Amino acid sequence: MKKVGFVSLGCPKNLVDSEVMMGQLKDAGYEITNSADDADTVVVNTCGFIESAKEESIEAILEATNLKEQGKAKKVVVAGCLVERYRDELVDELPEVDAFIGTNQLDKIVDATEKDKQDFNEIQLTPIGNKTATYLYDEYTPRLRATDSHTAFIKIAEGCDRPCAFCSIPSMRGSFRSRRFGSIMKEAQHLADQGVKELVLIAQDSSRYGEDLGDIDGLAILINELCKIEKIEWVRVMYTYPTHISDGFLKAIAENEKAVKYLDMPLQHASRNMLKAMKRGGTRESLQRLIKRVRDAVPEIAIRTTFIVGYPGETEEDFQELIKFIQNCKFDNVGVFTYSDEEGTPAFELGDKVPAEVAEERRKRLMEIQAEISRENNEEKVGKTYKVMFEGVSEESELLWQGRLEGQSQEIDGKVLINDAPEDFLPIHGKLVHVKITEAHNYDLVGEIV
C-alpha cells in the first residue's frame, strides 16, 4: 500500500484541510503516515499568512524535496495558503515539486498524488485569487482527524470579506461562505458518535456564520442546536469579530450549559489611530463597552484576544493606550504579535514603518504586563472547584495528569495540571471532572480531582 506523509502547518482551519485531504487519500487506498521519511508521497500543507510562517513553509517544502533527491520520497505535493499567494513563483522556483493545489482544490488531492506532473498540470484550475472560490467540505467528505480523540474542530465557514489592512487571508481563502446548517449538524452528530466530547467551531470570521444563507444570528442558532447533541459535553467558538457580537450569540453562550463560557475575539489594537489605520474601526472606549457588555451577559466568561504591535505609524502614545486597555480589561488569555509587512496588503503601502526591534520590545513589555494580569486572574481561582475536561498524562511530566477549564482552549491557552485524584478515579480522556485548584502560575493552574 502506498504511503503518504503529511506536514500540516498554520492554523486550525488549515489543519482541517489536511484532515480532509488525508481522509480522501485514505479512502482512495493510501496509508497515511506522519513520518515523511518512509512516505512515497509527501504532502506539505502550507501557511502563507506572515513572514515567519512563509519561511517555515518553504523550509518544510525543501525538506520534502530533499527526501525526493535522496530517493526516499517519489513525489512532493504542496498545498495550502502559500500556493494561493505565490503559485506562479513557486511553480517557477520549485521544479522538484510535482503538484501544487490551492485551498479551493482540496478535492484534487488524490489526482495530485496519482497523476504524473504533466497530466495533473493539465487539469489545474484557475487560482483562487478571484471571488469564485466555492470549495467547502461537508458531512460526506472523508476526514481523518489529527486532533485528540475527544476534541474536534468543525469548520463552519470559509473565506473572509473584511478589509483589515494588514491581512492577506481574503486573498488566500476567497470570499466568506457558510457551510449549510444541516451539514454541520450531521457532521457534529457523526463526531459525537465517534466519541468526541468537545466541538470547536472555527472559521476566519465565525461571527458572520449563516449571514450569507439569510440566517440572522446563525451562530446563536447553531450553538443552541449543537448543545442538544447528547454525547457532546462542550461547544466552543473561535475567531469571532468585535463588531459582530450579537445579543443572541451571548444569550446562547449564557443559557446553554454545554456552551463553554469562553470568547475568542482578536481585537488587534485599542488606540483609535491604529484601529483606523488597520481598517477595523472603534476606540478604546467602544471596545471597553463591548467587553463590559460581554461580561454583563455572561459573568463567568473567559476572554481570549490577540494584538498586533509595531503597526505602521504606531507611536509610544498609541502603545500606552493599548497598555491601559489591557490593564483595564484584565483579559484571561492574550496573544501579542509583531506586525509583519505583507506585500499585497494595504498596510504594505503605508509609510512610517516601526523598526523591528521597537516592535519586539513592545511585544515583550505587553506580554510581561499580561503575565501578571493572568497570574492575578489565576490566583483568584485557588481554593475553588471547577469543571475540567480530563486529557490524560501531562506533557510537563508523566507524574502529572492534565486537563482544561472551559476558559482554556487547547494548545493556545494555559491548562490545569492534576497532581491528585481519588483512588477509584478512572482516567478517561474527554471526561468532565471536578478539580479543586491548589496553586496558580502565570498561565497554568495546579489542582486535585475531588
Ligand code: SF4
Ligand atoms: S477578519 Fe481576520 S481573516 Fe478577515 S481580514 Fe480581518 S484579520 Fe483577516
